[in-house]
Amino acid sequence: xxxxxxxxxxxxxxxxxxxxxxxxxxxxxxxxxxxxxxxxxxxxxxxxxxxxxxxxxxxxxxxxxxxxxxxxxxxxxxxxxxxxxxxxxxxxxxxxxxxxxxxxxxxxxxxxxxxxxxxxxxxxxxxxxxxxxxxxxxxxxxxxxxxxxxxxxxxxxxxxxxxxxxxxxxxxxxxxxxxxxxxxxxxxxxxxxxxxxxxxxxxxxxxxxxxxxxxxxxxxxxxxxxxxxxxxxxxxxxxxxxxxxxxxxxxxxxxxxxxxxxxxxxxxxxxxxxxxxxxxxx
Amino acid sequence: xxxxxxxxxxxxxxxxxxxxxxxxxxxxxxxxxxxxxxxxxxxxxxxxxxxxxxxxxxxxxxxxxxxxxxxxxxxxxxxxxxxxxxxxxxxxxxxxxxxxxxxxxxxxxxxxxxxxxxxxxxxxxxxxxxxxxxxxxxxxxxxxxxxxxxxxxxxxxxxxxxxxxxxxxxxxxxxxxxxxxxxxxxxxxxxxxxxxxxxxxxxxxxxxxxxxxxxxxxxxxxxxxxxxxxxxxxxxxxxxxxxxxxxxxxxxxxxxxxxxxxxxxxxxxxxxxxxxxxxxxxxxxxxxxxxxxxxxxxxxxxxxxxxxxxxxxxxxxxxxxxxxxxxxxxxx
Numbered sequence: 001x002x003x004x005x006x007x008x009x010x011x012x013x014x015x016x017x018x019x020x021x022x023x024x025x026x027x028x029x030x031x032x033x034x035x036x037x038x039x040x041x042x043x044x045x046x047x048x049x050x051x052x053x054x055x056x057x058x059x060x061x062x063x064x065x066x067x068x069x070x071x072x073x074x075x076x077x078x079x080x081x082x083x084x085x086x087x088x089x090x091x092x093x094x095x096x097x098x099x100x101x102x103x104x105x106x107x108x109x110x111x112x113x114x115x116x117x118x119x120x121x122x123x124x125x126x127x128x129x130x131x132x133x134x135x136x137x138x139x140x141x142x143x144x145x146x147x148x149x150x151x152x153x154x155x156x157x158x159x160x161x162x163x164x165x166x167x168x169x170x171x172x173x174x175x176x177x178x179x180x181x182x183x184x185x186x187x188x189x190x191x192x193x194x195x196x197x198x199x200x201x202x203x204x205x206x207x208x209x210x211x212x213x214x215x216x217x218x219x220x221x222x223x224x225x226x227x228x229x230x231x232x233x234x235x236x237x238x239x240x241x242x243x244x245x246x247x248x249x250x251x252x253x254x255x256x257x258x259x260x261x262x263x264x265x266x267x268x269x270x271x272x273x274x275x276x277x278x279x280x281x282x
Numbered sequence: 283x284x285x286x287x288x289x290x291x292x293x294x295x296x297x298x299x300x301x302x303x304x305x306x307x308x309x310x311x312x313x314x315x316x317x318x319x320x321x322x323x324x325x326x327x328x329x330x331x332x333x334x335x336x337x338x339x340x341x342x343x344x345x346x347x348x349x350x351x352x353x354x355x356x357x358x359x360x361x362x363x364x365x366x367x368x369x370x371x372x373x374x375x376x377x378x379x380x381x382x383x384x385x386x387x388x389x390x391x392x393x394x395x396x397x398x399x400x401x402x403x404x405x406x407x408x409x410x411x412x413x414x415x416x417x418x419x420x421x422x423x424x425x426x427x428x429x430x431x432x433x434x435x436x437x438x439x440x441x442x443x444x445x446x447x448x449x450x451x452x453x454x455x456x457x458x459x460x461x462x463x464x465x466x467x468x469x470x471x472x473x474x475x476x477x478x479x480x481x482x483x484x485x486x487x488x489x490x491x492x493x494x495x496x497x498x499x500x501x502x503x504x505x506x507x508x509x510x511x512x513x514x515x516x517x518x519x520x521x522x523x524x525x526x527x528x529x530x531x532x533x534x535x536x537x538x539x540x541x542x543x544x545x546x547x548x549x550x551x552x553x554x555x556x557x558x559x560x561x562x563x564x565x566x567x568x569x570x571x572x573x574x575x576x577x578x579x580x581x582x583x584x585x586x587x588x589x590x591x592x593x594x595x596x597x598x599x600x601x602x603x604x605x606x607x608x609x610x611x612x613x614x
Binding site for chain 2: 014113114116117118119120121122123124125126128129130131132133136207211212214215218219221233237242243254257258261262264265266269
């Protein structure tokens, strides 16, 4: 049908834009930090409040940090946190979701209730509580673990639903009666159906994790010893970068995070549409 | 009865959410590196040097109760749950002693509730309306522009939009207040005006970041509905576009939107916390923030337990709207 193709016509374009944005942000965060001349977190390593110049590409902060190199470290830490959280959330979610959907019975009921419950609990208040109990600052490790605990149910629920419908499909029965083991059926026959969607969800979880950590950082409750995009915004606000008209200091992390989020969203929705397209054609 | 079992099952999930949430709250302080009771006592006694021994003891008792630290583990857990679900009591606030925590929460809750409710309704109505039209005519320029706008706005976090709005409209072009100050006699027109005036930017920052999602998702719904047989039949029957959209497409496109709304409440609540802090808006978010800054653990545990209860309750209420719009659950 011509119309149906029209729905997905813009999918590749959307994914290319997303990938380009991610490539730029990824270069800033994963390649450039290797070339930093000095530790960009160190205070008063450079003259303070410089405007952009050849020595300091984006100028310096009121604390005498080079904004460009600080930004590369901030993006790196945010990306590492996001990808780690997304990796473990997806891994746990896919594993438990497959188990719940495929095994069924009391295990399924228990896991489903747990997933429903965790999805309804707002993450940020819990993170704020943790930060307060850890003396007003939450280390990236603790934030990451908490984020995994609250983010695995999202892929878990979706995977469970797919696995549940798969159990009734003919080819799974055929595989079962030809003597294939449970784990082989899960890996060889059911996993391909959820792989595309899981990839989309993985990208989306990176977004959620980075966003939540930076929200915590903007109100000053994330790690102060590690640079993240959120803590950079926090320090810029704390030193009145806006009123002092040092727009680069606050603008650089804001633009980086917006580019990262739009890139991640375009990639994840593109992936989700493509996997939906493929599933429909089966 | 399908409806009865739907409601029962949903109530069961609600109770379970509360139990899981409170269990997490019960165990989290036990993982903290410092003993919150000692840290808190040291802070309070150093601030007000005139406390005598009995006062310190009663404060220690109250703090231990808040964290559920007296008795065996099971007793502690039981006492903790009873405090939250039966007594609705979190003790006095430590930074605004002796105002009870519940009173502070009671003052803050209507603000958060009003802000979130109005912002959600505005975003939901605008987003679904625009998304419906964009999905109906996906090839039109207006449809493309709206979807592009939605894609660019949706992934941007609340606090970025809140910051940009506050810079643009209270600093560069100061037409709205930078921090919230509500003035006016109770129940007067001035008060209403002042509330709307002060709530406009916080509400807009929530609206702008959420309505994109409604556009994207209702547009996809509408596009796939357009291919359905019953829509084609209705069109061949010669129905007008308006009637097709209103009677055939809209009800079916809205069904999944209600489920999404229930799933989004938690995220929106997170967003409203940050927005309130940025705009100094006197809701639950600002209260949590004050509690953290002041090290007021009674207030902190109270506000955070209550936000979990509030989000769980709101999610359930939205889920209960589902049978109202979907006759299949009522009669199935």
